[in-house]
Amino acid sequence: MKTSLLFLTMLCAAVSFSQETIKQDSLKTVTVEGSRKGIKKSLNVTANTTLVTSKELLKAACCNLAESFETNPSIDVNFSDALTGTKQIKMLGLTSPYILITEENVPSVRGASQAYGMSFTPGTWVESIQITKGAGSVVNGFESISGQINTELIKPIGDIPLFVNAYGDSGSRFELNTHFNKKVSDKWATSLFVHGNARVAKNDMNDDGFMDNPLGKQLNVVNRWQYANPESGWVSFLNVRYMNDEKQTGQLDFDPDRDKLTTNFWGSEINTERLDFSSKVGYVFKDMPYQSIGFQNAFSNHNQQSYFGLNQYNIKQQSYYSNLIFNSIISNTMHKFATGLNFTYDKYAEFVNLADVSRIDNSVGAFFEYTFDDNDKFSYILGGRMDYHNRLGVFFTPRLHVKYNPWEKAVLRFSAGRGKRAANIFAENQNLFASSRVFSVLDTNGKIYGLDAEIAWNYGLSFTQNFMFFGMKADTTIDFYRTDFQNQAVVDVMNSPQQVLFYNLDGKSYANSLQLDFNLEIIKHLNLRTAYKYYDIATDYISGSFQRPLQAKHRFFGNVEYATHIVEKGKQWKFDFTWNWLGKQQLPNTATNPHHDRLPNFSPSFSTMNAQITRTFSSTFEIYVGGENIGNYTQHKAVLGAENPFGPTFDTSIVYAPVFGQMYYAGVRFKIK
């Protein structure tokens, strides 16, 4: 059965070339060889894209994709909520539903997987991450609003035969990653990645009777096949993946077998099972290296069964995504284009308590993206796509990226674009189920849970200058981005602490973000990275205009890395230190609660520190130890109404600071090359 499925997909792929190469063409993501930096910003690429290499990912505890951005100022990693322990990310101040998150250019974290999807990709699988701020490319769809994050996994061709990573931390979390690789022939290679993690003991550092992070276990297996034949121009990828993730959280005394869906104790279980199959086929035309065609297909089956106290939430998503791309030139390689078709189908079986909110979404679209590059100072990418979606209608999505090098070592960038999406209000906000809040959707005329589609325009301006600072290599960047919502599925926790309201935006909603970066290579192997970020994200709610809750207006970021010279046999020390400061954050409205369950309007400001030391003994063996939240800053009250979890003031969703205090970890990495 599986065999014929594979075969069929390959055959359907009439013609081709791998999308990743295509993507590199269209956004010109340049990989700078020889540079040892973990974060690479090019002065030549058109879009505001940062490349994060696997080297950078080794700098954090980095158990999964969500945690891999902790040393990167472009992306804010939120504190895991008291319940699920899952870290959410934000870009330009907007949460992950507004970011197009792709894995090898196939949209991966979307729909049902929006809340926990980032934690379903283990960090060790990742080869590199490309972060594009702003509108992004039209090639992968119309949904991205604030940016795109694309993850490339380690490619079977070029992988090492064996990699083992074991990790343990003081929060009783353990992890084992094993990668196997085999070159089957000179054209075929395969990798098998097996990831397992578990949190085996209950932690309650703040003595509120609730676990600070969930018990859990995850099994995650992927088998990848890569085919490359340079003579014929054919390339292909096949992936099969299975993931099973189980979490249990809530009160320490909660026993799921005894207490599930009762008021004995408050508890929650979130079980997710997911199966993915994807294929890519690509063909580069003979004698025309600039012309190629690519076809990719992805199928996934995602099934989440969960309850949060007395709230039950089950969602099953069957999804099919297909993308056909043709790349070529107009007269010469200064004028490139990409054009093609997308098709998506999503079948949701979704149940919120007893309400059946199941639906089927499908869309078909055509895109055209033109890239001009004078190979010198000026380049731009102009893209447009036309889509038909059964709930969003027929609509056009334009995107533009412009790059200009006004003088040496400087780059000025501008981008603008439109995004449109259907908000999966329950899946995206499921952390609110772990509260006594009543969910109410106030609109009934829209096609998505009664709401209309979200539409936003994003504009951005960025300037980077590299220079010498007292003889040290330095660079500075200033980024300004604005997102204007024409319509938004407003999530309102400002009205009442006993309610969460969803309604169509009436009035204004915008997100302004300003980021100032200053990076310095003090001496060779000693690098300093600093950033200041300003966010002004405001929405007109029913009860007035407020800043987006749980978003700091001001943030500082600092990172210092130092590595000793590599001595014989690859021996080396590496040190890394990250500091984050967050200003006050608007908190959800709790003013009507009884006095002891009231929070102030704004959270206090605070800072956190992470550090890591890696000792490489040889090119095949290394040990690392590190600490997170070394300053041991924790939120004073992580669970509101903890003493009466079935009472009206119970809320686990208001998390503005770490819930878990200091955390220390250690791990080993072993390779056979």
Add this chain to the structure above:
Amino acid sequence: MNIMKNIVIGLLLMLVSFTAQAQEKKSKNAKYNIEVNGNCEMCKKRIEKAAFSVSGVKSAEWHIDDHQLHLIINEEKCSLIEIKKAIAKVGHDTDEVKATDEDYQKLHGCCMYERK
């Protein structure tokens, strides 16, 4: 192993149909490597720009290390000699056409390559 076999057969089938199609276009995508003298990144930009100024040049990439200009051209629209002339005009010697001293002298200081 069965999976592999099927995939390979699938790939082969597609391959056959493709090579047949690609061959007809050959004269429109003629590949040439020519030697062009130069030094640096600035030279690279200048040489490639000059090559692209000739209509019919589809791809032009000059490598600093071995001074080779890799061309893909439509032979129905242009000839190699036209491209070499265009490159010589901006001051760079090619194997066949040399730049005039006047054009060579106009080059930026760092681009003053050693003439053969």
